[in-house]
Amino acid sequence: MLTKESKIKWAEFLSGNTDAYSWIYETYVQLLYRYGLRFTQDSELIKDSIQEVFTYIYKNRGHLSSPDNVKAYLLISLKYNLIHSLRKELSYDLSDKENIPFSLEPTVEDVVIEKERLTLQSEQIKKMLSLLTSRQQEIIYYRYIQELSFEEICQLMNLNYQSAQNLIQRSLKKIRDNFELLLLLLSLSFVL
Amino acid sequence: MGTINNKLKFNLDKLRAELEREYLPKGEEKELWAKICSENKNHERRKRVRIFTISVSVAASVALLCVWQWNKHQVLPETEIDYWAICQPVTPEELQSPNVQLLLSDNQKLDISHNESKIDYQADGKVKVNEDTVHIKKEGPQDLNQLIVPAGRRASLTLSDGTQMWVNSGSRVIFPMEFAENKREIFVEGEVFLNVSHKEQVPFIVKTKEIDVTVLGTQFNVSTLESKHTMEVVLVSGKVEVTTKAHVKNILQPNELYTYNTSTHQTSLEKVDVSDYIAWKDGYYQFNKQPMDKILQKIARYYGIQINWGQGIAKLTCSGKLDLKDNPDDIFILLKQAAPIEVEKVNGEFLVKVKP
Numbered sequence: 003m004l005t006k007e008s009k010i011k012w013a014e015f016l017s018g019n020t021d022a023y024s025w026i027y028e029t030y031v032q033l034l035y036r037y038g039l040r041f042t043q044d045s046e047l048i049k050d051s052i053q054e055v056f057t058y059i060y061k062n063r064g065h066l067s068s069p070d071n072v073k074a075y076l077l078i079s080l081k082y083n084l085i086h087s088l089r090k091e092l093s094y095d096l097s098d099k100e101n102i103p104f105s106l107e108p109t110v111e112d113v114v115i116e117k118e119r120l121t122l123q124s125e126q127i128k129k130m131l132s133l134l135t136s137r138q139q140e141i142i143y144y145r146y147i148q149e150l151s152f153e154e155i156c157q158l159m160n161l162n163y164q165s166a167q168n169l170i171q172r173s174l175k176k177i178r179d180n181f182e183l184l185l186l187l188l189s190l191s192f193v194l
Numbered sequence: 195m196g197t198i199n200n201k202l203k204f205n206l207d208k209l210r211a212e213l214e215r216e217y218l219p220k221g222e223e224k225e226l227w228a229k230i231c232s233e234n235k236n237h238e239r240r241k242r243v244r245i246f247t248i249s250v251s252v253a254a255s256v257a258l259l260c261v262w263q264w265n266k267h268q269v270l271p272e273t274e275i276d277y278w279a280i281c282q283p284v285t286p287e288e289l290q291s292p293n294v295q296l297l298l299s300d301n302q303k304l305d306i307s308h309n310e311s312k313i314d315y316q317a318d319g320k321v322k323v324n325e326d327t328v329h330i331k332k333e334g335p336q337d338l339n340q341l342i343v344p345a346g347r348r349a350s351l352t353l354s355d356g357t358q359m360w361v362n363s364g365s366r367v368i369f370p371m372e373f374a375e376n377k378r379e380i381f382v383e384g385e386v387f388l389n390v391s392h393k394e395q396v397p398f399i400v401k402t403k404e405i406d407v408t409v410l411g412t413q414f415n416v417s418t419l420e421s422k423h424t425m426e427v428v429l430v431s432g433k434v435e436v437t438t439k440a441h442v443k444n445i446l447q448p449n450e451l452y453t454y455n456t457s458t459h460q461t462s463l464e465k466v467d468v469s470d471y472i473a474w475k476d477g478y479y480q481f482n483k484q485p486m487d488k489i490l491q492k493i494a495r496y497y498g499i500q501i502n503w504g505q506g507i508a509k510l511t512c513s514g515k516l517d518l519k520d521n522p523d524d525i526f527i528l529l530k531q532a533a534p535i536e537v538e539k540v541n542g543e544f545l546v547k548v549k550p
Contacts, residue, residue, distance in 0.1 A: 035218040056230045146206045
């Protein structure tokens with residue numbers, strides 16, 4: 003639904019409709035911000051990168067193509083902008099894919115409130131995530147949280163189809179293997 | 195697609211819900227949009243200039259005619275000044291300079307290395323900086339100048355109408371060299387204290403990103419601290435009216451603090467001891483049972499340093515005066531005497547903890 007509507011708005015934006023431009027911003031800014039938080043906690047840096055993405059598409063609207071999936075297009079643009087700035091800041095190598103930080107752990111704003119609502123599920127999620135590498139967390143995020151296609155994931159992670167398949171299978175296996183044990187441990191602690 | 199068992203799916207759904215609790219506050223979302231639009235506008239303007247220079251080389255007479263008509267178009271209707279667009283072209287290097295900067299209309303720039311600068315726009319059009327007269331090329335009397343005061347510095351500024359202004363560290367003011375006859379308007383980002391000269395017929399308007407303050411001869415403090423998402427106006431004497439971008443109006447009485455939350459868009463008025471809010475202009479901060487985290491925020495901003503603090507700091511309160519002429523190390527010695535805290539310096543950042 004949203005995918006279709008976004009495509010229409012994108013076309014309108016390319017033909018010069020500024021309302022469509024602000025619709026795209028309003029529709030995707032929160033999603034992009036949350037995505038940015040997976041790479042860094044620096045909200046100023048994320049906002050700067052979002053600004054880069056939106057001013058870039060505006061300046062180049064004369065010669066941009068229509069992406070199949072606007073969301074995936076925006077995610078890719080933001081990722082490259084963010085990684086570029088992060089690389090400058092932290093001086094890590096972009097070609098070293100494994101080194102890009104990616105965390106699925108929600109950022110905690112209010113520690114006190116968060117502690118109170120920390121349920122069994124959150125504990126389980128934390129343990130589950132701690133099993134995965136950055137790369138594995140990233141692919142789980144695209145596949146099961148953003149529900150992107152494998153083609154889009156390949157673009158975002160600079161992988162070929164087979165490697166993406168392997169990466170996700172390995173991630174799922176790792177979770178499953180450890181999960182049975184985890185559930186057992188949790189129920190044990192209840193009995194005691 | 196990989197097979198995924200129910201328990202796992204349940205956890206991923208939970209995780210998705212957790213992640214969706216994070217958000218960019220509405221106020222910041224709007225602010226970011228404004229920045230994007232302003233950058234786009236600047237880009238369009240530059241593009242227009244580029245097109246224009248091309249046409250000059252083709253046919254000079256046609257181009258001249260365009261200039262004249264374009265100017266006429268620009269000047270005649272009284273348009274709102276886009277202060278944000280004026281803020282934008284300032285390069286990060288200029289903002290990071292340790293000195294007070296005075297940016298003049300014709301790309302002239304004055305670098306003032308005093309800790310406390312005094313700048314005086316005199317009624318006869320002369321400008322004095324720390325007692326020295328500077329010669330400024332004037333194009334139009336209503337040309338806008340910009341004063342940037344970095345962390346650790348302060349400046350006082352006398353405007354052409356005699357209005358006195360104290361500008362706190364980490365702030366910027368945009369103002370005309372001379373005010374127009376029917377309107378006095380300035381733009382402020384950061385914290386300033388104003389003593390506005392009384393002119394019944396000519397309103398004085400302080401514009402900020404989120405609110406406008408309209409004055410008729412009075413003393414007040416305006417503070418737009420972005421980190422806190424709040425804008426504050428404190429009135430010492432006289433009468434001011436504050437208008438938000440959504441046209442919500444409030445009138446302040448003396449000794450009142452007006453607060454506007456830029457993310458929830460709520461406004462509030464309360465009675466306060468104004469001296470706590472304006473002491474900075476005389477070189478000190480004055481606190482009356484202030485939570486320690488608020489005090490650390492002010493110190494961090496004043497000296498342009500990074501201060502981190504541990505749990506429990508917000509529960510400590512502190513009263514008294516802090517002399518801002520000291521360096522931050524001296525400030526922490528004083529704070530340690532006043533409250534049960536420990537201070538460590540790690541990689542140039544300060545870490546403040548409650549004494550166990």
